[in-house]
Amino acid sequence: MSLPIALDAMGGDFAPGEIVAGARRAVDELGIEVTLVGVPERLGDPRGLPVVPCTEVIAMDDDPGASVRAKKDSSLVRAAELVRDGAAAAMVSAGNTGATMAAAMLRIGRIPGVVRPCIATPIPRPGTTPMVLVDSGANSECTPEMLVQFAQMAAAFHAAYFATPSPRVGLLSIGEEPTKGTPLVKATHELLAATPGLTFVGNVEGRDLVPSPVEVVVTDGFTGNVALKTMEGTLRFVLGSLLRLVDTDDETRGAGRALAPHLGPFVGLFTPENQGGAPLLGLKGVCVISHGSSDATAVMNALRVAHEMVSSGVVNSLRSVFRPGEGG
Amino acid sequence: MSADPATPLDRAAVATLVRGQLAEILEKSPADISDVAPFAELGADSLALIELVEALEERLDDYVAGFHIDDAALEGLHTVNDAVDYVAAKLHLA
Numbered sequence: 001m002s003l004p005i006a007l008d009a010m011g012g013d014f015a016p017g018e019i020v021a022g023a024r025r026a027v028d029e030l031g032i033e034v035t036l037v038g039v040p041e042r043l044g045d046p047r048g049l050p051v052v053p054c055t056e057v058i059a060m061d062d063d064p065g066a067s068v069r070a071k072k073d074s075s076l077v078r079a080a081e082l083v084r085d086g087a088a089a090a091m092v093s094a095g096n097t098g099a100t101m102a103a104a105m106l107r108i109g110r111i112p113g114v115v116r117p118c119i120a121t122p123i124p125r126p127g128t129t130p131m132v133l134v135d136s137g138a139n140s141e142c143t144p145e146m147l148v149q150f151a152q153m154a155a156a157f158h159a160a161y162f163a164t165p166s167p168r169v170g171l172l173s174i175g176e177e178p179t180k181g182t183p184l185v186k187a188t189h190e191l192l193a194a195t196p197g198l199t200f201v202g203n204v205e206g207r208d209l210v211p212s213p214v215e216v217v218v219t220d221g222f223t224g225n226v227a228l229k230t231m232e233g234t235l236r237f238v239l240g241s242l243l244r245l246v247d248t249d250d251e252t253r254g255a256g257r258a259l260a261p262h263l264g265p266f267v268g269l270f271t272p273e274n275q276g277g278a279p280l281l282g283l284k285g286v287c288v289i290s291h292g293s294s295d296a297t298a299v300m301n302a303l304r305v306a307h308e309m310v311s312s313g314v315v316n317s318l319r320s321v322f323r324p325g326e327g328g
Numbered sequence: 329m330s331a332d333p334a335t336p337l338d339r340a341a342v343a344t345l346v347r348g349q350l351a352e353i354l355e356k357s358p359a360d361i362s363d364v365a366p367f368a369e370l371g372a373d374s375l376a377l378i379e380l381v382e383a384l385e386e387r388l389d390d391y392v393a394g395f396h397i398d399d400a401a402l403e404g405l406h407t408v409n410d411a412v413d414y415v416a417a418k419l420h421l422a
Binding site for chain 1: 355373374375378379381382399
C-alpha cells in the first residue's frame with residue numbers, strides 16, 4: 001500500500017470546502033490516496049477521507065516565518081511533518097505560499113547543497129512539453145549562485161518529470177546579448193555559461209515566455225511571479241475578449257460555434273485549474289503549492305502533480321545534481 | 329553539531345553550539361563563521377535565522393526543557409555574539 005499525500009485542508013481562499021471536494025475527486029477519479037490535515041470542528045464533512053487532526057490554521061496574511069514557529073499545530077506544519085516522518089509521500093497546500101515554503105524548509109528540510117528551494121511553474125507549450133519557469137515566487141531576493149541552482153534544479157525536474165533528455169535553459173532578461181540586464185542577470189549569465197551539465201542557450205526575453213523556445217526559464221522569484229501573473233492576466237483578458245466577441249450578433253455566434261471545438265482544448269491547456277500546482281524544488285521530499293484561489297479541480301490536479309512527482313523520482317534526480325552518485 | 333548534555337554548559341560551549349549550527353545551515357566550516365560579522369554578511373537571511381533558532385531550541389531543550397527563543401528577540405540578534413549573549417543570559421550562564 002502506497003503512502004498517502006498529505007493535503008492541507010485549511011489552506012486556500014475556498015478552504016475547506018473546495019479542498020475537501022478536490023481531494024475526494026483525486027481519490028475517485030485518479031486513484032490517489034489522500035490524507036486531510038485539518039481542524040475537525042471547521043473541516044465539515046471529510047467525505048469519507050482520513051483526517052489528521054490539528055488545532056490551528058495559518059492565515060493567508062500571516063507572517064511566513066513567525067507563523068510557522070508560533071503555530072506548530074497548524075494544518076500546514078502538520079502536513080509537512082507527515083512528509084518528514086515518512087507518514088506521507090508528499091504534501092500539497094493552497095495556503096500561504098511563504099509559510100508553505102518556510103514549513104517545508106524547516107520540517108522536510110533542504111537537499112544538502114541547496115541554498116533555497118524554488119517554485120517551478122510549468123507554462124504550457126501547445127504540442128510539446130511545458131516550459132518551466134523558476135523561480136516563480138519563493139525567493140524575492142536572489143544571488144547569481146541561487147539562480148544557477150534554480151536552473152540546475154529545474155533542468156533536472158524537466159528531465160525526470162517530462163523525460164526531456166537535455167532541457168534547454170534560458171535566462172530571463174531584457175535583451176539577448178549577455179551585456180543586457182541588471183547586475184544580477186549579467187553575473188548569472190556568466191556563471192550559467194560556465195556551469196557544466198547545463199544546456200544554457202543564453203538570454204530570453206519576456207516575449208519568449210509564451211510559447212517558449214526553451215524548456216527552462218530562470219529568473220528571481222520577484223520577477224518570475226510578476227511574469228507569471230502578467231501572463232495569467234493577459235491570457236484571461238484575451239480569451240474573455242474573444243468569447244465576448246463571438247457573442248455579439250448572429251454572424252459572430254455562428255463563427256463561435258464553428259470555432260468552439262478548436263478553441264476548447266486550447267483554452268483548457270491554459271486554464272490554471274488544469275495545471276493544479278507547482279512543485280517546490282530543492283526539498284528532501286515533495287511539496288506542491290497550489291494557487292490560493294484553487295477550486296476542487298485545481299486541488300485534484302495539484303494532488304496529481306504531487307503523485308507524479310513522487311512516481312517520477314524527481315527528488316532523487318535533484319539529489320544527484322548536488323551530490324553526484326548519491327541519487328537514483 | 330550537538331551539545332552534550334553530560335557536559336556542563338557555559339558561554340564557550342554555547343558559542344561553539346551557535347557557530348556549529350549556523351555553519352551546518354549555511355554549509356560552511358565553523359571556522360568560517362565570524363562571531364562579530366552581521367548574519368547577512370555570512371549569507372544568513374531571515375529563513376536561515378529561523379532555521380538557526382529552531383535548531384538551537386532543539387539542542388538546548390536537553391539542558392532546559394522547553395527552552396524557547398522569543399520571536400521578538402530575533403530582531404535584536406545580528407551576529408553570533410548577539411545570539412550567544414541572548415542564550416547565555418536566558419540560561420543565567422557566566
